[in-house]
Structure formats: C-alpha cells, structure tokens
Amino acid sequence: MIEEGNAATMTTARHRWSAVWGMAVWMVPALMLMSGATLAQERKTVVASFTIMADMARQVAGDELEVISIVPPGAEIHEYAPTPRDILKARQADLILYNGMGLERWFQRFYQGMEKVPTAVLTEGIEPIDLGEGPYQGRPNPHAWMTPGNGLIYVENIRQALVALDPAQAEIYDRNARAYSERLEALDRELTSAFGRIPDAQRTLATCEGAFSYLTRAYGFRERYLWAVNAEQEGSPQQVRRLIDDLNADQVPVTFCESTVNDRAMKQVTSETGARYGGVLYVDSLSRSEGPVPDYETLLRYNARQIQKGFGLE
The missing domain is CATH 3.40.50.1980 (Nitrogenase molybdenum iron protein domain)
Known part of the structure; x- marks a missing residue:
C-alpha cells in the first residue's frame, strides 16, 4: 500500500518528468535545426554571375562551398537587370565569379559598394576573338566557354580562386578540378569526332x-x-x-x-x-x-x- 504522501510525491515527479520529456522532444529538432544552420553558415558562399559559371564552380567546389547564380536559368545574360535580392546575395558572398570580356554589361554598376568582396574573372588567359561588327565591334566576343578546350581554362581559374578563398580544402578543389578537366578533354575529343562527320x-x-x-x-x-x-x-x-x-x-x-x-x-x-x-x-x-x-x-x-x-x- 502506498502512503498518501509518497503517492503525491510520485505524481509530482511524474508531472515533472513529463514536462522535461516534452521539452526534450521539442528541443531536439530545434537543436538539430540550429546545428544545420550553423553548418550552413560555416560553408563559404560563392556567387557566380550566371548559371554556366555557377555549374562549373560547383563541379570544382563539390560539397565544400555554397555556389549560387545571380542570373536565373533561362534568362538573357547581357542585359540582365539585377534585383535587390541579387545585390544582397552578392554583398553577403565570400567570392564573386564572373565571365568578363564585357559579357555582363551590368556587372560594374552592380559591383559598386562591394569592393571588399573578392572577385575572379574566369576568362583570364583565354585568347579572345574580336567582334567584327555591331555596337561592340573590336571588343572580345565573350562567349568563350562554348568549347571544352576553353572550359579547361575556366576550370583552372575557378580552382585558383577557390584555393585562395579556402586553402584548407585545396586538396579537394585540386582533385575535383583534375577530374572535371579530364571529362572536358574527353568531351573535346567527342565533339571533334561528331563535327568531323x-x-x-x-x-x-x-x-x-x-x-x-x-x-x-x-x-x-x-x-x-x-x-x-x-x-x-x-x-x-x-x-x-x-x-x-x-x-x-x-x-x-x-x-x-x-x-x-x-x-x-x-x-x-x-x-x-x-x-x-x-x-x-x-x-x-x-x-x-x-x-x-x-x-x-x-x-x-x-x-x-x-x-x-x-x-x-x-
């Protein structure tokens, strides 16, 4: 037989345990979310001007960095009008990658006030083909990524930029860039054969x-x-x-x-x-x-x- 005082004590204890358990059930997902947010925050962010540059950067970065594109899929790159959200993304970035050669005609104005965010021009080292006519005659044709041979130069420029940004993971970026470059070299041979027909x-x-x-x-x-x-x-x-x-x-x-x-x-x-x-x-x-x-x-x-x-x- 349980004495009345002991029964009351046990009932109180059960209530306290239920309260603690309920709090624990609530806190575990919250802590997991906080942990995930912390991990997400620990990853540096790379902003690329448009989707193709962003994809190439992801191939080199792997899971080590968050890579986002300013220009969305399907949009025209030359005359794109950045939104306030685009500007905020870039201001919060750890690195900005862009094509150069005058492709992103909006970029210089877009970048004003962001001088503390490092940038990398991905066409550095590519032999340009000049435009022969039109309002931009004499300037480089900016579509240099349209061959996998030039793609190799983009990859190397990305690799160097990511290693400078995050040297602790240099070995990963080097390995990813090497594997990606081998695929592009194979693709170049594939296209040579296809067009040769x-x-x-x-x-x-x-x-x-x-x-x-x-x-x-x-x-x-x-x-x-x-x-x-x-x-x-x-x-x-x-x-x-x-x-x-x-x-x-x-x-x-x-x-x-x-x-x-x-x-x-x-x-x-x-x-x-x-x-x-x-x-x-x-x-x-x-x-x-x-x-x-x-x-x-x-x-x-x-x-x-x-x-x-x-x-x-x-």
Missing part, C-alpha cells in the same frame, strides 16, 4: 547571335549570324537581308537560334532561303534541372547533337 563544304553554322565564334574556330566551321552579340537591335530588316544573301551564296542547308532570344527573324531567313530550321541551341543559360541542359557538359553535348541532326546526321 559533317562534310566540309556544308560546314557553315548559321545562328541568331554570333555566339559560336570559339566553337566554329575550334571545329572548322564557317560562321554566319543575324547579329554579332545580343543588344538593343536584333533581327533588323538589314540583318535579315544580309543573312539571306549569305546563306543563299553558301547554300547553307540548316539554321539555328539560341534559347534566350526570339527566333522570329531566323524563321523568316529560313523560309526565304529554303533551308530547314534545326531548332534551339543553348549558349547563355542552362535550363532548370528538369530541362534538356541542366549542366555545362550536357549543354555542349546537346548542341553538338542538335547541329548533327540539323545536318541530317543522327
């Missing part, structure tokens, strides 16, 4: 923007386009007429257009030359993860397949 007499690449100069030089194409680089004037009557004349003279069988621009002018060119429209190529942006080009390597392979199919090669 196109007869030399037909090897003219006709696109909306002149964004393929590095690819055409690397793989032996002639280049034709409506406009040199995305700007305010795109697809003017003069541009359309000139390309029609060029394609008729060269007997070009197929045309393409980039994913981030309007293809209406190129459809007109295609109709008036009797060529066929080969579809969309990706240059300035990756797709979302569920789309056709969620990463840089896939983008280059996708474009190569589209070009092959356009020339009647499956």
Whole structure:
C-alpha cells in the first residue's frame, strides 16, 4: 500500500518528468535545426554571375562551398537587370565569379559598394576573338566557354580562386578540378569526332547571335549570324537581308537560334532561303534541372547533337 504522501510525491515527479520529456522532444529538432544552420553558415558562399559559371564552380567546389547564380536559368545574360535580392546575395558572398570580356554589361554598376568582396574573372588567359561588327565591334566576343578546350581554362581559374578563398580544402578543389578537366578533354575529343562527320563544304553554322565564334574556330566551321552579340537591335530588316544573301551564296542547308532570344527573324531567313530550321541551341543559360541542359557538359553535348541532326546526321 502506498502512503498518501509518497503517492503525491510520485505524481509530482511524474508531472515533472513529463514536462522535461516534452521539452526534450521539442528541443531536439530545434537543436538539430540550429546545428544545420550553423553548418550552413560555416560553408563559404560563392556567387557566380550566371548559371554556366555557377555549374562549373560547383563541379570544382563539390560539397565544400555554397555556389549560387545571380542570373536565373533561362534568362538573357547581357542585359540582365539585377534585383535587390541579387545585390544582397552578392554583398553577403565570400567570392564573386564572373565571365568578363564585357559579357555582363551590368556587372560594374552592380559591383559598386562591394569592393571588399573578392572577385575572379574566369576568362583570364583565354585568347579572345574580336567582334567584327555591331555596337561592340573590336571588343572580345565573350562567349568563350562554348568549347571544352576553353572550359579547361575556366576550370583552372575557378580552382585558383577557390584555393585562395579556402586553402584548407585545396586538396579537394585540386582533385575535383583534375577530374572535371579530364571529362572536358574527353568531351573535346567527342565533339571533334561528331563535327568531323559533317562534310566540309556544308560546314557553315548559321545562328541568331554570333555566339559560336570559339566553337566554329575550334571545329572548322564557317560562321554566319543575324547579329554579332545580343543588344538593343536584333533581327533588323538589314540583318535579315544580309543573312539571306549569305546563306543563299553558301547554300547553307540548316539554321539555328539560341534559347534566350526570339527566333522570329531566323524563321523568316529560313523560309526565304529554303533551308530547314534545326531548332534551339543553348549558349547563355542552362535550363532548370528538369530541362534538356541542366549542366555545362550536357549543354555542349546537346548542341553538338542538335547541329548533327540539323545536318541530317543522327
């Protein structure tokens, strides 16, 4: 038989234990969340100007750094208008990566007031191809990443920037960069073989923007386009007429257009030359993860397949 005093004591103890247990049940997830937040905060943040640079940086960084893109998937890079949220992301970053060569025409103004955040220009060391016409004539064509050979230079510049930012993890960045570079070297051989199947007499690449100069030089194409680089004037009557004349003279069988621009002018060119429209190529942006080009390597392979199919090669 339990005495009344002891029973009361035990009831009180049970209530206290229940209260403590309830608090523990509540606190464990909270502590886990706090721990996760702490771990997230410990990872340094790298901000890249657009999706392709961000993907390349993630390949080198692995899980050691948080990498985010300013320009979202599918957006046009040249004339992008950064939002207040974009500016906040960059101000809080530990490193900013950008292409350079005048690609991000908004960048210098965007970067004002962020001089304490280090930057790295990823085209450092690339031999530029100058634009031959348009409002930016004489300046470098900025689309240097369009060959895996140049991609190797991007990777090395990223590796150096990440090692400088986080030297404690240098071995990881070196290893990731080496593995990534080996994949790009293999991809270069793959593209050389794929494009080599196109007869030399037909090897003219006709696109909306002149964004393929590095690819055409690397793989032996002639280049034709409506406009040199995305700007305010795109697809003017003069541009359309000139390309029609060029394609008729060269007997070009197929045309393409980039994913981030309007293809209406190129459809007109295609109709008036009797060529066929080969579809969309990706240059300035990756797709979302569920789309056709969620990463840089896939983008280059996708474009190569589209070009092959356009020339009647499956």
